[in-house]
Amino acid sequence: MTFDALTGVLLIPALAAALLAVLPGYRMTARLNIVATTATLICAASLFFRRPPNGPYLLVDDLNATFIVLTTFVGFTTSVFSASYIGHELETGRLTPPFVRFYHAMYQVLMFAMNLALIANNIGLMWVAIELATLTTVLMVGIYRTHEALEAAWKYFILGSVGIALALFGTILVYMAARPVVGEGLDAMVWTVLVKRAGDFDPALLDLAFVFLLLGYGTKVGLAPLHAWLPDAHAEGPTPISAVLSGLLLNVALYALLRFKMLLAVNAGALAPGPLMVTLGLISLVFAAFMLYRRRDIKRMFAYSSIEHMGIITFAFGMGGPIANFAGLLHMTMHSLTKSAIFFAVGHITQVKGTQRIADMGGLTETHPTLGWGLILGVVAIAGLPPLGIFMSEFLVVSSTFARAPMLAIILVFGLLVALGGLFLQINGVAFGEPRGPSAKAQASYVPMFAHLTLVLAAGIYLPPALVAWFQNVAGLLG
């Protein structure tokens, strides 16, 4: 096999995982982790320029190239953040060196699994990759071995497995639908073949398959009412993992769903997947928006915010059409960048304060101005205030919905406003007022956080035409 960008995004994390599993020494391995994610990012970026041909197992098109670049970019910045975060955890003794080694290896396995899920052309292979990503994150969530971490990991494992099982059943049904048309064997699981022939599939089977896939992968996206694992997993795992979960893994599951949505779109007799996704998206948005108010744990609160935003994104893709799809893609990108930036800030804040309880932190802008203002900037962005990027994408979602279904748009705006109120009410006490909790100096790496926020700000002010054209092109693919 010749070396191309696709093998690169798989091979580099795989090799790095093997190396990191055996190498001792925290400093070197943290650096190696960064080097590996950088190399993966470079490989991924090269997909924009030169693409290997599609095979029966791997596939690159404009849709997944977008996802891969986003994934590897956030994977790279998170590895930079993770180096300083994990260093602190080692110093305070929350993690021991063997666990750090395990953590780094798992980080690369997770990158491998996510990349594989994104470039898989075979729906069975895609399922395997998402399962692998789930198992990896389960292990990482439980890494602290506290009561809460174990409970969260167990809950995540059980719910994730059930979701993944339902998704497999859906995958089998897709094969059953394809078999009479495409013929037996490998071809009937290859997505590029399926999408060409999906018009002749049995619509009833395809409908049923999509329901299972929506429930299965929807659990992984964190759509309410299937979200129960998500807040616990975010709150109890190491913060870099919360950032990767929110910023990337949820997207990967959504990507799987989008691929199947494209299959259904080809078939005239099949049900329209849009309304299902719109409903689940709105439920998630409104539910999570209300849940923001009573949270006492800061990471848990931002986990609910992730559910809210995945709801918006699912809603946008469910609405479909060039503008809503464009808005969905933009929102997904902005949410990944912003939410991981927030988790970078939150990670350092909880380390400084030694707690995740919102009530025990306060006056951050006084004691730790950089972290405090970084957090505020992140929250302003995630709440969807101008001039940041999320404002623009939310504005597009809302305005395109008003044109087509005003009633839905009212619910959408209501959810957004409730979430805005919840976020600011909560963050007010953390950022301003009387300083509470320890105020030791933070050993933080601010670069990843501010890099993300700068990108979000820049996108809010000026979107380069090339980027707009690219997103429009991908939105067209999604139909």
Add this chain to the structure above:
Amino acid sequence: MSRFDFDVAHLLAGSLVLISILELYQDRLYSLLNVYALHALILAASVAWQALVQDAPHLYLTAAIALVFKAIVIPVALHRMIVQLGIHREIEKVVGVGAAMLAGMGLVALSMVVMLRVTHNADPLAQEDLAFALSVVLLGLLMMVTRRNAVSQVIGFMSLENGLVLAATGAKGMPLVVEISVAFSILIAFIVIGIFLFRIRERFDTVDLQALDRFRGERR
């Protein structure tokens, strides 16, 4: 396909559903484990029969994995684990036997109604296999929600996966990729679960998940 081939496949797949229902009302861990072993055994027979009928030799491999790994290795390992942990007492259930059985019957009826209607174009064997498989999957889910004990939840999950294997083998000519992955995922799942069970034991001196529920994040 001859009438006899079809009848045997039908019998085996139907037995799987029946055994899933048997699992629902077992109230001791050992007997639950034995019933699960039987479940896996029947699955192995069913897969082997499909291999013969479909003339698909690679399915024998899946059958062998089911036989060796699921019907022998896992039950034995779990058995030892139960002995070590000393948790062979009664299983705590969330709902009573009667309610669980009624719900189980409802689920079987539901999957028959849904699958038989949807798959009327498929060949009769695949059609019935899928309907039975969905029943087994749903019964496994039901078991996971009606049990509190971690070991019995795991058994529920494994019988759910058995249902998936049944579906995958019923879908004629489905690439081996998936069968191996199913078997593989169970292996990984088992390792993960094993680790967790022991960690849970270390921390809590129990595998009753109710003990874990006390540590819900919001109630700190």
